[in-house]
């Protein structure tokens with residue numbers, strides 16, 4: 001009973017009630033403007049007379065698109081805030097540099113590529129760790145996906 005309240009607090013909806021109301025209002029208004037301009041233009045034979053209704057329908061389409069864009073931006077903002085809350089800020093340069101973990105790169109035995117230690121192509125596999133020269137000596141080449149390059153390890 002008490003845990004349900006905690007779950008509700010920890011997992012609020014992605015969009016708030018005003019976000020959803022704004023989406024419905026803008027998409028609905030855009031649809032009404034589109035429908036009205038179609039209806040009003042349908043009886044006119046001259047293209048010149050229909051032009052104002054084409055402009056009106058473009059405005060209606062813009063209203064709907066603006067509503068959806070605002071809704072998606074609000075959702076992205078919420079996801080970004082939750083991600084930051086869950087994962088914290090990104091680590092500085094340790095994983096971004098993509099360099100070797102100790103002083104070598106990794107490879108699957110008998111494979112033709114060597115990788116950075118954090119390469120997704122070797123995640124969860126049995127690996128050998130060696131220096132770049134050792135990998136190249138047995139004929140392995142640098143993984144084109146993770147592009148292992150030597151990094152300068154601060155002293």
Ligand SMILES: [Zn+2]
Nearest residue numbers: 115119143146
């Ligand atoms: Zn790789």
